[in-house]
Amino acid sequence: MECSANHRVAEPGLKMAGGMELRKAEELFQRLQKLSCLPVKGLYMSEPENIHEFLCTPSVIRLGILEWLCTRIYPPLQEQFSTLKESEGEEKIKEMAKLGFELMLCPDEDVDLIKGNAPSSKQLLFIGRLLDILQTSPNISRDLGLESSSQYIGETFVNYTYDNEDLLGELFSCLDFQEILTPECNPWPADLQPLLLKEELPESSLPSDKNNAIGEHLEELQKISTALHDLEEECTFIRSSVPGIETITQTLKLALTDFHQLIGAFNQVYENEFQEHCGPKTPCLSHCGPFFQSVHCLLSSCSKELEAIDQFTATSNTITEVVSKKEQFKESWGGGTMETIYEKINEIKQNYEVFLNSLQK
Template sequence: MAEVNAVLALGSPGDFCEDEGDNRVFKAALEVFGKLKDLNCPLLEGLYITDPNTIHELLCTPSKYRLEILEWMCTRVCPSMQDKFSSLKGAPVEAKIQEMVKLGHELMLCAPDDQELVKGCASAWKQLQFMGQMLDIVQSLAVGCSGYPRAGPLAQSEQEKVAELARQLQEGTARLWALRTESLEQYKAGEAAGGIDTSMLEQKLRLVISDFHQLVLAFIQVYDDELGECCQRPAPTLHPCGPIIQAVYQTLASCSQLLQAVVEVTDASVEAVDAVERQEREPICWDSRSFVMSLATKIEELTQKYQIFNDSLQKGMG
């Protein structure tokens, strides 16, 4: 516990905290400390402190002990991180910090270059938010694992599905952050040109990401508590008549379209007949040299002329 005592001996909260006098910061520190104890963090064994100022200083002051707590959180969220940290044994501490930042970015908890947050140099409120959300994920994973103590092929299949979903979530997170960076750059360029406020946009984006994170956690909890058993039921049996019904439906739909086309053609024919009958009855002036006459009269006149022309043609050929 020498490291812990060294941290606690650094000084009063006023020496390092920009949130001095802010009760919500100390309340958040107590909540994070309580979550660590509930999860049986081994780094808190033998540590008995209750003073909010001391707890605040322990969690929000840069120290090796604080980084070890964060390292423990990361390994609980992603067990494969243990091998990564083991391979970095003896390497500069910045290497571990970069891995923690990478994991936090994949979990949508921080920016890809937020080393100051992990180091403990960011604002206390931001640090405590980061830790609290990380511990919420640890608690959710603990609840999910408790619902599956059984072994066997089914459990292995579930683990593979969870791993695949985790991979897809990480890819989606990376794309979302890439879009966020691109969007902010575009709006900053627009701000320089037209005075657009990017701070409000960033706040809204953070709120949306936070809401999405909470929805994912809520779904995981509801699935484990209520939906898990239902999802283990066998898939429903589809009736073999399904394709036949679909084919009949498509045939009836085609027949209906054909009948509709017949109706439209019939209506058009009736209108055409009506138009011809009106033209037969109504006198029309065909040209400036002709008298006004009906279509029937005009056709009869043309027929007679054609007959005279045809007769003369036949005589000429004979």
């Protein structure tokens, strides 16, 4: 049976469909026929324009194709549709839109896509994805009626959708994931953070004796923190432009402009005075001057930034070595035992916790 091509005049949007859309529509129509889709069974169309209009224009047959695909992907819809009356066609459309949303193929309640009022490219993409889901099912032979027992083939895809949704919800609600999104890289202990932030310690936490070794180490860490802060202010050009880059750029532009004018003057003299005495043709002046200027500027900035990064890395390594030596250096703290400052601080913390526990009891 041949489908009458004049059952509806093509809309203006369909007339302007590109060759790629026409080929896509023809491919989808052939796939539907290979799957023995009931609404297109026995239907014959040869012109790509007619096929495109048939798949992208609102019609009862087009809704039948989508219904056939949806019920094959998720068979429980067949039982639900069988209980609906003909006047409840809008409910079918909403259920198919809901299935498309659950399969992550379209927005929620996109009834215009099901009815055929959406852009043709969007409609063809939706039909193609439904066909992909149907054909990639491991039970495709049973789904197409080649066996007597037809199972719920779309249940796997729906379960995967819900599982992915739960996984994403659990991931975004995880505190560790939120910390990854907004990291706070601070390797210093909590009791030394006020020093790095230049906050004044309470008088009770300061050592009473300035000659105490702990106080000396804290003062040394304070100096290191101040040096790091000064170094950060000194190396601000790493995050911004190099100081004086505007002056350098203007100088390069002026030099390149003068060079361009000299070349132009030489070409004019060459054409008027020397050309008749020379065999070769007039050399062509390249129009890549501004491009070379911008490349030179970027390369200069990159070179300065790399030098600054190298200096900053060397300084950081030196500071790390100094701090590491201080952490590993053991000395006597009046008790006769040799301990590092980190071990001594932990011992003081434990004694303080024991003291607090005794007070609470």
